[in-house]
Structures are given as C-alpha cells and as structure tokens.
Amino acid sequence: MGASGGFPIDLVLFGMIAAFLVLRLRSILGRRTGFERQAPPYQPPAAPRMAAAPVIEGRVEPATPAAPQTVPEATSPNGQILVQMREIDHAFDVNRFLAGVDQAFRMIVAEFAAGDRVALRALLSDDTYQAFEQAISSREAAGEAQISEIKSIQQLAIEQAALKGKVGQVTVRIVSDQISYTRDKDGKPVIGTDAVTEINDLWSFERDLSKQDPTWRLVAARSG
Template identity: 45%
Template sequence: MNGIFDIYTILFLVLAVVIFLRLRSVLGRRTGNERQPYDPFSAPKESGSAASDKVVNLPPRAESGAPRANAANDDFGDIAPRGSDLAQGLSAIRQTDPAFDPKGFVDGARMAYEMIVTGFADGDRKMLKNLLSREVYDGFVGAIADRESRGETAMSNFVSIDKADITEAQLRGRTAHVTVRFVSQLITATRDKDGAVIQGDPNAVTEVTDIWTFARDLGSRDPNWKLVATESAD
C-alpha cells in the first residue's frame, strides 16, 4: 500500500506542476510593462493587422526615466526655431514630462483631428467623449442633437491633411496646452430630412483651416490629451 500511495503522490505532484506551468504560460505575469492607457498623441506602434474601427495604433512614448541634460536647450528642428517662444514652451513641457515628444504629438494630433471631425459628422458621441474636454464635448453634442432633431445628416470625408503645425505651447501650472494649426482638404455636406443638400457640396473639395488647442494635466496618471478649444481661421 505504501508503494502505491507513494506512486500516486508523485503522479499528483507532477500533474499539479504541469497545470501550474500551463496556467502561467496562458495567463502570464504582471511585469510592469503592460499596455498603457490609449494615448492618441504618442507616436504610432507598428501593427501587423488592420486596425479596427475607431482604434488608432500609435507609437510608444519615450521612456519617462530617460535622462535629459538640459531641456531648455532642446533643438526641436523645423517644429520650433531654437530660442523662440514656441521652443521655450515645448521645453517647459518636456522638463515636466520628459516623455513628451513634439513630433509624436503632431502625428497623434493629425489622427485625433480626423477622428473628431468625422466623429462629429457621424454623431459618434462615445468616441468624441474620449477626445474632448467636458466643455467642448457639451458643445459638440448640443450641435449634434440640434441636427438630429431636424432630421438632418452630415458627412465629412478627408481627402488629405496638408499641414499640422504646432503654433503655441504653454505650461500653466501642471497643465500643458499645445495649439495646432491644421490645413486639410475636405468634402463636406449636410442634408435635410428629405435628402436635399442644404450646406456644403458632396462633389467638391474644400480647403479648411482649423486652429485647435489640446491640453493635458501632466500630474495626472491619465496620459491622454484632450481638445479644449477650437477656432476656424476661415
């Protein structure tokens, strides 16, 4: 009996170890490198599969612990001339958040701009809520509700975004504000409840210039930037 008992004991131990190892391989372990919350203003990651609707894969942020000799002397290339007010504003933001990458920010801002414009036309409140401040979101949703109450529908199709330039950067307390000037080619049209075009032209391309300001609390764990102000230059 003792021999049989010992054999069964060994078998159960081996089985327990195998189960443990299989669970570990399937579930994984927390390493501190898990996926961060979605940030539309960091640089895009390479992806081997097509992105799903309303999902944008963006490049990883730089390591927050990366050493910087002197952020005030950063060279931002063609984004901001050295010594300019814009360069000083970007440097102030980077001093507080060493992970801030102006080029990655611009790439993300272009994507967010297109998502917000098309989301507004589609009445996609859920998507807009993730990218807009409370005040801007309330304004957008109010306009969508008015349009829907009249039975109107809108469409916005991007032909191209020709320019996306940072024009201003400020650090107010712990909150960073970055203003971007977008120049895009758009096809837009609004139709009434009977389908007649009442604004825009579904067959014409129009150049549109928008000046948008994005903000982020650098002291927050939330990495997302949100649209806080809009202005049309047209």
C-alpha cells in the same frame, strides 16, 4: 471647424479617456513605459514621412502619409517653452504629439459626422458633449445628415506654446482638405459643399505635465 461645414468652430473640449481608444491615443500622443529612454532634443523634421503604423490590440493598422509638421525653432520664444515642457516631462516629444493631433482630429471629425454619441461622450468634456449632442439631435430632428470626409491633412504647425506652472498648452494650426456639408432629408446640401475645400483650423491642447497621465486634452478650437 471651418465655416464650410456643420462642425462646431468655437467650442471644442475633449478628454481622450475612452478605454477602447486609450491604447491608440497613448501610443500617439505620448506614452510612458518602463523601457522608454529620455528623448533627445527635438528637431524640426527635414521632410514629410510616412507615419508609423500604430499597433492596436495586437493589430497593425495601415500606415497613412504623415502630414508635414512645422515646429518652432528651439531658440524662439515658443521653442523655449517646448524645451521647458520637456524639462518637466522628459517623455514629451513634439513630433509624436503632432502625429497624435493628426489622429485625434480625424477621429473627432468622423464621430461627429456619424453622430456616434458613445464615442463622442468619451472624447468630450461634459459641456462640449452637450453642445455636440444638441447639434446631432437637431440634425436628426430635421432629417439632416452631416457628411465629412478628410481627404488629406496638408499641414500641422505649432502656432503657440504656453506654460502655466506645470500645465502646458500647445495651439496647432491644422490645414486639411475636406468634403464637409450638411444635406437635408431629400439629400440636398444645405450647409457647406460637396466639393473638396481647404479648411484651416486652430486647435489648442492642454496637459498637466507633472502627472503620469500622458493624455493631452483639446481645450479650444476655432477657424484659422
């Protein structure tokens, strides 16, 4: 993510396939059910709103303030690509997709900071997991710890949309306020700062829209 933290910037790929996370991710990033109606044409949200509280294994999680969402006008080039995605998969909903980006972003940041290899293994591709695992191992060998706390997400904005055959890719700008730093074995910051800092990231998600699996996978991330 941003240069102020220890989280990798230029190489992030993950597959949201963990059994214990699939209900959350599918309820947020898009889920097909036998009773789901075709969603109406998307419209940019008029104002920030509270995100619906997702139900996970019968429990209702506390709702969190939804980050402001920005989507392209339907008549713009990127907007037309999103319309084409909906023509391939009628269940695709851009606002629900962005709500899923919000949750996925929080999960990846938290699990990397915690060094939770099991959770990360389920979220990352093989190559990216190796990079994350190496970073975690290096931290542990040095007696360092990663501290990451997302205070708020200020913006989720679709920057680019592309369609190659039936494979869609959407790049989202994520502006967040974070405390993100690495501290040494004595507890002193060595990378980043313990002050709240605005971090600007670009994450790209990809999915084959012709397949039943509604999961979008993060294929690239960089500092914006």
